[in-house]
Amino acid sequence: MSTETVSVAPRPRSGATRANSSRQNKNHDGGTRPLRPGRNRLSREGGFASAFTVNALLVLGCAYMVLPVLWLFFAATKDTADLYGTPAYSLGRFAFLGNIGAVIGQDGGIFFRWMANSVLYAAFGAVLGGLISVMAGYAFDKFTFRGKKTWFGLVLLGVLIPNTATVLPMYLLASVFGITNTVWAVLIPVLCNPFGVYLARVYSSSYVPDETLEAARVDGAGPIRSFFSLGLPMMMPGFITIALFQFVGVWNNFMLPLVMLQDQQLLPVSVGISIWQGYSVPQPEFSPMVITASLLSVIPLLLAFILLQRFWKSGLTAGSVK
């Protein structure tokens, strides 16, 4: 995998042309009437390309994406009778607060414990795992050393092996050391993020100019000091992006905690809710509680995604961020 083939690579230069081109683009968007008479004829000829069809298809695609999430919001406000008795996208008796009460009351309020566990595991993986990845990516970009290609090849191999393929092996090894069913069984694996290293290398090469480091060296700063006082601050957007993606990855992780943890008090919210879902299948009266718990567990992530839009987009688009 060479850097050219990767779309997520930040490309400041193309970002500059992009800014120009989007401005240029806006001119075309400005009015429904295209600038060139020739285009007008063509777009009328190819009816598909008409503004209406394009936007209608976009709305349709978005409806497919949004409606299931919207269903969760509607369903969380209903009691069992209305959930099964009223149309999905209508309001029944407002039972949302009662449902929240049911979530809080279930199994002695363990839901909040699960949420706290998820926050702990995800934040730990994001911050410490992110730092470890950024350090390694920076080293691969800025230093020359023997066997660099081989070491980086190992990182790429790590990217290519799916997480779930190593979960059972990790469990088998962890049981030798007797650390299954402890937080360490979840915390250690989430520090390993080969893709983060790969991204960090790309970020380092585009955000941290070699000249700046050279100047710092001339001024007498050692490599560690230049990393923490120059390299890391310059890579901050990249660090936040890597951390954000790792946070989401750990929050969403299901197989690892499912395999590693048996103690209910240690579970993250993903595994906890899946246990409750198991209750609700034979006993539908649990459904409103399970649905409301799902909604509560999704809200922090939805908020993070909407508020941190700039960062996750920069993780994928990178080029447009200065």
Place this chain on the structure above:
Amino acid sequence: MARKTRSTSGTGGRTAALFLVPFFGVFAVAMVAPVVYSLVLSFYAQQKSGLGFGGTKTAFVGLDNYVQVFQSETFTGGLGRLALYCLIYIPCMVGGAVAFALLLDATVARARKLFQLLVFLPHAVPGVIAALIWAYLYTPGVSPLVQALQGGGIQLNFLDAHLVLPSIVNIAVWEWTGYNVIILFTALQSVPREILEAARVDGAGEIRAALSIKFPLILPALSVIILFTVIGTLQLFTEPSIISKATASVTSTWVPNLWAYDAAFNRHNLNQAAAASIIIALLAAGLSLAVTRFSSRMNKA
């Protein structure tokens, strides 16, 4: 990347090590050691001694575990199901993402920012919750989808043995399309506008421009997406294990990952579970290598 400062090449080795040790430390503990240990484990088996009294003993059995895994009809069945899943999922998801990204990049598209946010929304929903939402959306009595279809005179049971695979594909398509739309849309945005302008002057319509100019230029991005999609599909575990609680059509050995989990926790055969994990990892690494080779050849051509 070509130019490096002189400063870093001198004492590079030792300094680089300082930065790399934390990562390769966790890499060794969380990836290499588990795989090596499983490899060892996969060559052994617990055998009943003598008449079945006196407990079990561990014996070296060579490749026996691997032979047994491949002879297991549930495992090969799961492998076939996973292959079928890939064959339906990858074209649907990638095709949908390309189409949506091209539409979003069409000059007449409106409210691009809002569309991008909405299309990305499912990705903020954890896999467990996504599967749970869809499990309800597939359940008659609750589902507006089933109801709407019944209104149109169509009776479908999304969770029966025939439809459950496409139903799970749909969950994955819902989760991942938007994510890839954003990547492809970004790639489209960096297509030089001058080229499109020139094409327009030459009389190429929107669709022509999309198919013969934009599409070839996003092929590199597309090949990366396909690579990560292939790796992702082999991980299939969360969705079927959630859906399996709602229907008997998804068995406890439905896909290879579930099979390995079942071997470890229900059948208590850790050696077979280790062998199955090694097979899955090798399969994944092999497939990703093949995709990388193929796409780099495509990009050169």
